[in-house]
Amino acid sequence: MDKASRKGSAMQRRMSRREVIRWSAAAGAAGLAMSRWGMGGRPAGNQRPNFVFIYTDDQRYDAMSCMGHPFLRTPNMDRLAQEGVRFANAFVVNSLCSPSRACFLTGLYSHVHGVVDNMGTEYDHALPTYATELQKAGYQTAYIGKFHQGATAMPRPGFDYWLSFRGQGQYGDPALNENGRDFKAKGYMTDLLTDYAVRFLKQTGGKPFCMTLAHKAAHAPFTPAERHADAFPDAKMAEPASWKDDLSGKPAWQRELAVRGMSKKEAAANANKKVPDALPPETWNPTLASRLNYYRTLLAVDESIGRVLAALEEIGQLDNTVVMFASDNGFFMGEHRFHDKRQMYEESIRIPLLVRYPKLAKAGTVNRQMVLNIDVAPTFLDLAGAKVPASMQGRSLRPLIAGEKADWRRQFLYEYFREESYPTIPTMVGIRTERYTYVRYPEIQDLDEMYDLEQDPLQMRNLAQEPKQAETLGRLREDLDRLMKETGYRNPKAG
Secondary structure: OOHHHHHHHHHHHHHHHHHHHHHHHHHHHHHOOOOOOOOOOOOOOOOEEEEEEEEEOOOOOOHHHHHOOOOOOOOOHHHHHOOOEEEEEEEOOOOOOHHHHHHHHHOOHHHHHOOOOOOOOOOOOOOHHHHHHHHOOOOEEEEEOOOOOOOOOOOOOOOOOEEEOOOOOOOOOOEEEEOEEEOOOOOOOOHHHOOOOOOOHHHOOOOOOOEEEEOOOOOOOOOOHHOOOOOOOOOOOOOOHHOOOOOOOOOOHHHHHHHOOOOOOHHHHOOEEEEEEOOOOOOOOOOOHHHHHHHHHHHHHHHHHHHHHHHHHOOOOOOOOOEEEEEEOOOOOOHHHHHHHOOOOOOHEEEEEEEEEOOOOOOOOEEEEEEHHHHHHHHEEEEEEEOOOOOOOOOOOHHHOOOOOOOOOEEEEEEOOOOOOOOOOOOOOEEEOOOEEEEOOOOOOOOEEEEEEEOOOOOOOOOOOHHHHHHHHHHHHHHHHHHHHHHHOOOOHHH
């Protein structure tokens, strides 16, 4: 790590400690993230549950056949939904890879754990995570796959077994790091990660375990396994209804993004292009190879899930294991003329979330409560009977998995922090309620956005400037300010 990186890392550690101290006091007083079942006692029964957390990269919430996808078939994802709980309203609090992964691990918002972009920052290792706390409770812990924080592939605290790689890695013949040893592997990334995951499961020897399997797929450049390269030969992707969105009446930066591009290099090269008040019509390509390859990469992921479930069955631990499947964020497939993620639109912030645990979850359940990526860590600790640190900002999903009635959240805070490499997309902060989305851009002079998801689920009509919506807009602004205060919001990049 160079001198600048070490300095930035040290600043990050100091910031996180201040935030956590402040949050520990507040959360302790409020009793956040603690459930009736997980106050430090052990779960009922003779065995503590194991945990297998599988998550993908950039997988949309609807990229599963159980969601009615027209050509993608995911029998093993579907099996998890059929034999467990599908959370129909699962979201990330920051739709970006590195921040979201740190949210999963720590149960904290990104402005608290400090990973606010994809530029190599890392969470403070002094923070409790589900791995460190389960390890203390006697669990064997493993991390296998994409970590995407910091500048190294070396092992991180809390994991007895480690198999990862630097940054994004590569799909074919990747460089890997096993427990501190760098080496070059032969094969396709998804299959290789699954091989190591199955090997770990078969060596657990009856001791409780928590294994995280974090896939590179379906991140760009979309490269399917060779056996899936020609999948969906007749597939045609329907034009998204919001492809016709000309972005009129919306913030000017969104039209600038569409015209000048997202990256710093693109924006500089296209700086002289005029940004219109409304985008002209554009022809939809139903057979674009990159979009089809995105879905093709998920075929190997689905096979991976099947292999993991088979390994759990082989060692006699399938029904004693909480199997959770999710994604680190959503992804645009042309909606609103966008690609990638980051913006506070439904396609970007919604994720798949499936939980199979027959000792608690009724098969085939669909839960419609608003759940978040910061809920993962407290859920695992609660189900294990381990103490949930008061600093964790998420909530245990245990009562929802069990099908109990619970006094649950009806809104949440969303945040994104401008990245130097992608300057077109500004810092944003917003609130998602059961009916509305409201977002503002504190560092630029531009329009706010407000959408009535009940009347306008495609988020085509920005209501923030309409006089008739002033009262609702005022309430949303007040609720957003309250959430920012309650979560200790600050922009770590602002110093």
